[in-house]
Amino acid sequence: MSEADSKAMHETQVIQSSNEALRPKANSTAMLVVLTVVAMLSGFLVVMMVQLTAPAIAENKRLAIEKAVFQVIPGAVERRDFHLDAGGSLIPGEGPDTLYAGYDADGKLLGVAIEGSAQGYADSVRQLWGYGVECQCVTAFTIIKFAETPGLGDKVLTDAGFLANFGALEARLNAAGDALANAIVTVKHGTKKHPWEVDAISGATITSRAVGKGINDSAQHFLPHLVPQLDVLRAPKAASQGE
Secondary structure (H helix, E strand, O other), X not given: OOHHHHHHHHHHHHHHHHHHHHHHHHHHHHHHHHHHHHHHHHHHXXXXXXXXXXXXXXXXXXXXXXXXXXXXXXXXXXXXXXXXXXXXXXXXXXXXXXXXXXXXOOOOEEEEEEEEEEEOOOOEEEEEEEEEOOOOEXXXXXXXXXXXXXXXXXXXXXXXXXXXXXXXXXXXXXXXXXXXXXXXXXXXXXXXXXXXXXEOOOXXXXXXXXXXXXXXXXXXXXXXXXXXXXXXXXXXHHHHOOO
């Protein structure tokens, strides 16, 4: 083999070695590009899905609450929404802290529906409960979102004994008006002694406690602001809405 042939062969081997060294880098770069494109596309699709479904979710929530308001305020045929502003004043319309006032056909305030939520066995238990302005008590409750065990946790909606807790569950404020006189608590089944206690369901204690805690927490938050401002809710519709 001539010197020229040897030199050409050596150059060829060098080029092949260089190509083999560059190939893994090229493969890695291509993989990173593909992963980046997939990630960007996935993110775009998630954002689009959220934007497309948000109106439907909001409408379903509105319908669920509207139905629930009339369930937890017996006799109500009209609903008006109010919310607490940063200073605790009641303002007509929805907001971060929304309350739902229920009225009879003559425009008389019958009660207020308030949302509550607490952790259950499988997920948060979100409920709407009715506050009776005359009795200063919880008059009813219903679940608007939960994922408890069928046949166990969902008994809170069907067990007659448990539902009886909320016919007149005491929710009075203390003398200072800054908290409940007695916190609403869930007690072991069969041990209820006081009108502010919730008698739990055997076999569904965790969900029972979630209902009681959700009501207590929201009552402690809302009622100190709500009770002193009941005249705002009792005002004629045009006046309460600033018309």
